[in-house]
Amino acid sequence: MKQVHVEQIQKVIEAVKGKDIENIFFVACGGSMAALSFGDYFVTKDTDMPSFVYTSNEFIHRAPKALGEKSLVILKSHTGTTPETVGAATYARSKSALTVAISMDVESPLCQEAEFTVHYNYKDGSDAIDCEIGIYYTLLFKLLNLITGEEKYLRGVDQLSKLGELIERNQAKHKDVADAFGKKNKREKIIYTMASGAYIHHAYSFTSCLLMEMLWVNSNAIHSGEYFHGPFEITDYDVPFLMVVGEGPSTPLDQRALDFVTKYSENVEVVNVKEFDYTGVDEDLKEYFGPALAGPVLRLYADGLAEHTGHPLSVRRYMWKMEY
Amino acid sequence: MKQVHVEQIQKVIEAVKGKDIENIFFVACGGSMAALSFGDYFVTKDTDMPSFVYTSNEFIHRAPKALGEKSLVILKSHTGTTPETVGAATYARSKSALTVAISMDVESPLCQEAEFTVHYNYKDGSDAIDCEIGIYYTLLFKLLNLITGEEKYLRGVDQLSKLGELIERNQAKHKDVADAFGKKNKREKIIYTMASGAYIHHAYSFTSCLLMEMLWVNSNAIHSGEYFHGPFEITDYDVPFLMVVGEGPSTPLDQRALDFVTKYSENVEVVNVKEFDYTGVDEDLKEYFGPALAGPVLRLYADGLAEHTGHPLSVRRYMWKMEY
CATH class of the missing domain: 3.40.50.10490 (Glucose-6-phosphate isomerase like protein; domain 1)
Structure with missing residues (x-):
């Protein structure tokens, strides 16, 4: 994994460690919301940390009461320009939550708005570990390790090195x-x-x-x-x-x-x-x-x-x- | 409201008071899950109590880690016979959660399985307050009042006496x-x-x-x-x-x-x-x-x-x- 990605993810983990996080919100729109939802799935299955998924504008308008300074809010937008998700980051920060933006563009409005940024490469020939799935799974495995203390998630991080090869192989298997x-x-x-x-x-x-x-x-x-x-x-x-x-x-x-x-x-x-x-x-x-x-x-x-x-x-x- | 319903709901409220409830699960299938989901909506909007909705079999198989003796699990099945929801009640009790079954049949397997039962009348000429919506809203308003201490929910309970009339009037307005x-x-x-x-x-x-x-x-x-x-x-x-x-x-x-x-x-x-x-x-x-x-x-x-x-x-x- 590229050093910049390692450091960005590590900063998030350190920030979570430094705060008494009581719940996690995964907030995005459409395909990005669906992609973040794997995080909610694993958090609810493997930990007792309350975790929630919202489409960005519902998040802003419902204004969930559990959102506050002990919340971790993970937001995602491919281009980082989705207005509702940028608005959700603004709203989460106004509630003093710890905000993390995931996007292919660190200069985007979403990344400007969130406190922490996790970048991924997109269709530039980078290895899968530096692209959308590899980056998000690395973040998730490290978060799950932090919350539960279980070593298997660190093995998960290691084995993500196989991701690119496995994607290729499984795609080849299903192409026809x-x-x-x-x-x-x-x-x-x-x-x-x-x-x-x-x-x-x-x-x-x-x-x-x-x-x-x-x-x-x-x-x-x-x-x-x-x-x-x-x-x-x-x-x-x-x-x-x-x-x-x-x-x-x-x-x-x-x-x-x-x-x-x-x-x-x-x-x-x-x-x-x-x-x-x-x-x-x-x-x-x-x-x-x-x-x-x-x-x-x-x-x-x-x-x-x-x-x-x-x-x-x-x-x-x-x-x-x-x-x- | 019929005395039996008043007492059933009061028993649930007393049981919740008597336990240090830390989260709420709404668990059912299909239309019953959707109906229970209003509870999740209001709990997440108005309180900081973690609240979750599961379709019954996903609840059993995912086995959310947050489920435990400090959980309130509200289950619903119209006939009380939905096998997945009966199974979810069994599972929740095995985790020592406080279980409440909502059904039109108190003799049903679901009501036998859950610790507490809330009955509603169905198409027997009863007033709306004793039927599906009136009963569930009474339970919800009382729960929300218990969690937040806000008086408006008790006004809500009072004003549910208008429910039957309002349903009729709004149906009449939309019939054509x-x-x-x-x-x-x-x-x-x-x-x-x-x-x-x-x-x-x-x-x-x-x-x-x-x-x-x-x-x-x-x-x-x-x-x-x-x-x-x-x-x-x-x-x-x-x-x-x-x-x-x-x-x-x-x-x-x-x-x-x-x-x-x-x-x-x-x-x-x-x-x-x-x-x-x-x-x-x-x-x-x-x-x-x-x-x-x-x-x-x-x-x-x-x-x-x-x-x-x-x-x-x-x-x-x-x-x-x-x-x-």
Whole structure:
């Protein structure tokens, strides 16, 4: 990892150590909120530290009472310009919280607004450890180690050196099926996603940012545990589902939903994270690496749709084109 | 309120008083989870008590570390038979948490499993104060009063005596437009819902339980604050939206989304909770009564669709018909 990144993350850890932190807020919008949510997932699973996720403007307007000088607020915006997230940083600082901005641009308004900054490289040929997932996971593992004292998270930091290689290998493993998924589903107007545990946040990103935003395909991210309490009635032989079977404690929920959905729909695509290549990752760390690897793999399924629909992922009708 | 209900709620309040409660978990499935979520919304907005919502099986499998003897776990199942929620009660008790089951059937497995029971009447001609919303709001107001010491929640309990009348009046006000909505949208295969704050849980219920489950209409509950970070790209002149403009601090988020969506879609139905009839409710209590009244009003829009599609809300293809 680049020295500047090591130092930025270390400064955050030292700042957290120096304050009596009582709760953590993960605050961002859209895909960035979903990406931060893995932090909330692991904090709630592994520690008794209260942790919350908010979309930035809800955070500002609801004004959660638990936010204060003993709060750690982690914010993220790819460009660092998302106005609601910049506003959330301003609001969190006004409440004396410890604020950390994660962005690819340290000169951005968000990074100017937050007390601490964690930068990541983006599509500049840097190793995965210095890019979005590697940087965030390093921060998370170090935070989890600080809160719990458990050594496994430090092993996690070490094993992140495998991240780039593992992303490549797992992408290679899914390239052809993802392309076939795109071909098979290119005429579909609606594709549901389904997942649980940490992976519900991948389903949310895929639904909101890839299907609805970039591909103009209708969608809804269904929680595998909620499926049987309403949404499953929409299932029919010709209703497409993209199902993530996770690597983690809630896999049985996914398996149960998968058993049902494959019985009544003839168009179910499964991304089985349990079957990913985890070479070099310890058994007890797989559930952390699973969500880290699932994002780049899922992206291929959107690429497949883009290729076969002739609708590039870069096309927008509203975003960046007008004030809103 | 019936004496038995007064006593059940009082027992819960005494039990909470008698324990050093450090966090609250709201645990249920589907529409029951959404209904409980209003509690989480008000607890996070008005108090610094950590509060969390889980769908029952995710709760059991994630096994949040913060759950313990200082936890209050509020569970709900209409019939009290939802297996995942019964399992969640068992799990919470195994962790020595204080468990409260809310159900229409006190003999149900859920009520047998939980330490405390809060019953509500269902479609038996009882006054609204003894039914689902009245009972839950009474419990919530008393809990909020206990945690914060603020008197306004006790005024809230008093003013719940108006609930039945207000539900009727607001339903009467929306009956015709809800029917017209059903007629206008009877051929639609997808209808999006949108809301923020407490009302996102209404959008979730409407999407999951009314549109997808009962009407087999594709849907997704979009958070008004998230709309601009992905989902808004799906908007087009012929894409139907059912938009809830809430009464509460996040109304500006709804208003912003409404301004955009009405510009680019010609089929936006608005349920404006700010314009509801709140006769007899104090100004500072409107944001609590808004979500209580929005449910019965929104139900009319599903009735309108059922009437004009000839697809009764009671029809299912899988639920109650097979093992799953």
